[in-house]
Amino acid sequence: MSEKRFLIAGSILSADLLNLEKDVADALANGSDVIHFDVMDYHFVPNLTFGPGFLKAMRARFPQAVFDVHLMVDPVTDKIIEDYAQAGADMISFHPETTFHVERMLTLIQNLGCKAGLALNPGTAPQCLRYLWDKLDFVLVMTVNPGFGGQKLIPSCLQKVADVKRMATEANVKPLIEVDGGVDVRTIKACADAGANLFVVGSAFFGKPDRKEAATSLRGALGEE
Numbered sequence: 001m002s003e004k005r006f007l008i009a010g011s012i013l014s015a016d017l018l019n020l021e022k023d024v025a026d027a028l029a030n031g032s033d034v035i036h037f038d039v040m041d042y043h044f045v046p047n048l049t050f051g052p053g054f055l056k057a058m059r060a061r062f063p064q065a066v067f068d069v070h071l072m073v074d075p076v077t078d079k080i081i082e083d084y085a086q087a088g089a090d091m092i093s094f095h096p097e098t099t100f101h102v103e104r105m106l107t108l109i110q111n112l113g114c115k116a117g118l119a120l121n122p123g124t125a126p127q128c129l130r131y132l133w134d135k136l137d138f139v140l141v142m143t144v145n146p147g148f149g150g151q152k153l154i155p156s157c158l159q160k161v162a163d164v165k166r167m168a169t170e171a172n173v174k175p176l177i178e179v180d181g182g183v184d185v186r187t188i189k190a191c192a193d194a195g196a197n198l199f200v201v202g203s204a205f206f207g208k209p210d211r212k213e214a215a216t217s218l219r220g221a222l223g224e225e
């Protein structure tokens with residue numbers, strides 16, 4: 001993973017699905033540090049997306065890319081985690097509501113050689129993180145209710161980002177803090193000020209015709225060159 005202070009993760013949910021190979025190549029060449037891969041099950045969220053076979057094909061085509069797999073599935077199971085790890089995930093997150101055994105699932109992800117993360121919906125409190133820091137490589141704070149791209153960031157979620165950052169600082173750990181939903185040139189700085197350093201961007205990156213310009217604008221809004 002890059003040592004950059006801020007990382008941008010283009011979300012393929014907003015890519016042109018009939019030209020995904022071209023779109024992902026373009027994204028990687030023009031400012032996407034990470035490719036965000038949303039897995040939706042029509043149950044935990046009201047949408048359905050990308051299976052492990054799809055990730056395997058992407059991994060074969062883009063061997064150097066960092067794939068961040070966000071599992072929005074209920075229940076999350078060992079088999080689902082194993083399938084996406086074997087398909088080529090670098091990072092895997094799931095939601096604490098989707099298993100009785102959060103710690104065991106995080107351990108499984110790490111034992112499979114991936115970075116492990118917990119994803120928090122807008123209505124989910126971050127308190128469980130307190131007991132899990134040694135198993136958490138990253139925390140994904142959803143800044144919209146998950147399921148669809150193109151929604152507006154929910155301002156109260158920024159307070160949660162700040163709470164997660166404070167809790168991590170108090171525990172003397174430095175997980176990546178990822179935000180996802182409604183991140184664009186107008187909102188990205190507030191996310192960073194709250195403590196985020198990994199930004200999932202769908203419509204404001206993949207949804208733009210000129211990804212290089214989109215990434216430059218996002219980095220500019222962060223105060224970077």
Ligand SMILES: O=C(CO)[C@H](O)[C@H](O)COP(=O)(O)O
Binds near residue numbers: 036
């Ligand atoms: O999980 C998600 C929505 O549930 C996505 O990552 C989504 O692609 C974010 O899109 P946008 O940047 O347009 O809000």
